[in-house]
Amino acid sequence: MLRGLTDTQRRFLERLETSATVTPLQQQRHRDLIDALAAADVLEPPPPPSLTLAVSDAGPIGLSVGRSAARDGWAVRFIDDGRIEHAPPGTYSTGVIASSRQGAACATVRSQMPQARVSVGDGPADVWVVVSHGAPALEVALPLMTADVPHLFVCVDERGSRVGPFVEPGIGACGWCDGLARADEDPAWPRIALQLGAPHPATPTASADVIAGATALVLGALGAWRSGDAELWRNSAHVLTTGQPNARRTLAPHPRCGCGAAGPVGDDLAARRARFQQSEPGQQ
Numbered sequence: 001m002l003r004g005l006t007d008t009q010r011r012f013l014e015r016l017e018t019s020a021t022v023t024p025l026q027q028q029r030h031r032d033l034i035d036a037l038a039a040a041d042v043l044e045p046p047p048p049p050s051l052t053l054a055v056s057d058a059g060p061i062g063l064s065v066g067r068s069a070a071r072d073g074w075a076v077r078f079i080d081d082g083r084i085e086h087a088p089p090g091t092y093s094t095g096v097i098a099s100s101r102q103g104a105a106c107a108t109v110r111s112q113m114p115q116a117r118v119s120v121g122d123g124p125a126d127v128w129v130v131v132s133h134g135a136p137a138l139e140v141a142l143p144l145m146t147a148d149v150p151h152l153f154v155c156v157d158e159r160g161s162r163v164g165p166f167v168e169p170g171i172g173a174c175g176w177c178d179g180l181a182r183a184d185e186d187p188a189w190p191r192i193a194l195q196l197g198a199p200h201p202a203t204p205t206a207s208a209d210v211i212a213g214a215t216a217l218v219l220g221a222l223g224a225w226r227s228g229d230a231e232l233w234r235n236s237a238h239v240l241t242t243g244q245p246n247a248r249r250t251l252a253p254h255p256r257c258g259c260g261a262a263g264p265v266g267d268d269l270a271a272r273r274a275r276f277q278q279s280e281p282g283q284q
């Protein structure tokens, strides 16, 4: 007998009656319930949850995020084949032998947490953290938008960093919604963003307080999403400036963005997404 079920738990149980598959996300969200069902011999015990986080950076920021996420039970994949000498000295554990930043970050986390599930390179992930310098890395986010993969932007500049928006494609403001809103405020923004986002060998970095603050925000958003309640992290960005308290900015889905978040759901959403899929980054 199961008592005190929430509405979400009840809906999950109803779905179990018609579907035998339990996704890794459902395993994370309903672990207690699944354990109770397994204990009652109603369900086969699930394999251990294995939600994967991809981090598009393996410098000081990506490593800080990845290390904390691994500690929080995520399987972490670093995707950054930049050279290790273009990261600040002291970024990685002493004695780590690697030529790429992703290899060095992976080895550093393993040296501190041998049980951590950490890997490098391309591959599927449940959620992404997209780290960049100067302007949000829309070129990294485009395939995530078309594949409906949630992602969180972390963008650093000389003053600090900006964390957000946390994007659930088609549900909340995306990187292009954000860019369109910035361009409404400052018509020069698209040109500036293009210049700031130009490829640079140096890895994004920031002061210690900004890196720590950004890591905390990222872990907060990821944890909320994993437990099924990311609403407070959508449609917002957090601005971290060295030596100052954080500021929160509200964002909104932009009516001219093709991501579908500003439009009604249904066929119209599918049509908007199909258009979005054909567009190139920077042309929105």
Ligand SMILES: [Zn+2]
Binding pocket: 173, 174, 175, 176, 177, 178, 253, 254, 257, 258, 259, 260, 261
């Ligand atoms: Zn959008």
